[in-house]
Amino acid sequence: MESLPDLTPPFCSLSLAPGDVLYQQGQTENHIYVIDSGHLKLEHVNTTGAASISAVLGAGEILGPGLGKTARATQTVTAKGPTCVQRHTAKAFRAQLINDHELMARVIEMLAHRQEITERRLYALMTLGVRGRIAVALHDLVGTAGGHCVHGHEVDVPLTQLELAELVGASRPVVSSELNELRREGLLDYTRGHICVIDLKALNAFSQSLLPNC
Secondary structure (H helix, E strand, O other), X not given: OOOOOOOOOOOEEEEEOOOOEEEXXXXXXXXXXXXXXXXXXXXXXXXXXXXXXXXXXXXXXXXOHHHOOOOEOOOEXXXXXXXXEEEEEHHHHHHHHHHOHHHHHHHHHHHHHHHHHHHHHHHXXXXXXXXXXXXXXXXXXXXXXXXXXXXXXXXXXXXXXXXXXXXXXXXXXXXXXXXXXXXXXXXXXXXXXXXXXXXXXXXXXXXXXXXXXX
């Protein structure tokens, strides 16, 4: 993900340890955050207590209730590992947008890209089986949260099998079974906290074959 142009103060730099919560669903929160390094997990919990992950974002991404009209968080945001973020007030960030057209263009591009990902996931949830939903999700995650794989593969994304199950709307046992099949086919591997892509070209080709031509 291409980073945002350099942002000027005032902003507060925050360092998060793995598992630290940046803000909670339902919290009054009028800030905008930019990820300098690491990853953040965006998660929604429904009235029954069931969790659903909407995204995992990496360095250069922007998020926060301050982007919208209301000041109430609709998701809980948690650090997936050591993570550094910039915290801007909505007022200060919007002032920068008005005065910096390059920054405004990058923010629009970033949010438009995230909307495309959301639309692909919605299509996958409505039309594809679990294996297809996994492939589409991993394809998009590689572009937004993927990084160098320390286990010797092409790239990895920082997700457990349970988190991947929440992301694709399936049970963990079903996701685990499909991951085993994809591993036997040589597309990916996994560790306790990462999904490792062995053959990115093959994974991308598979995921694209499942989606409608635009």
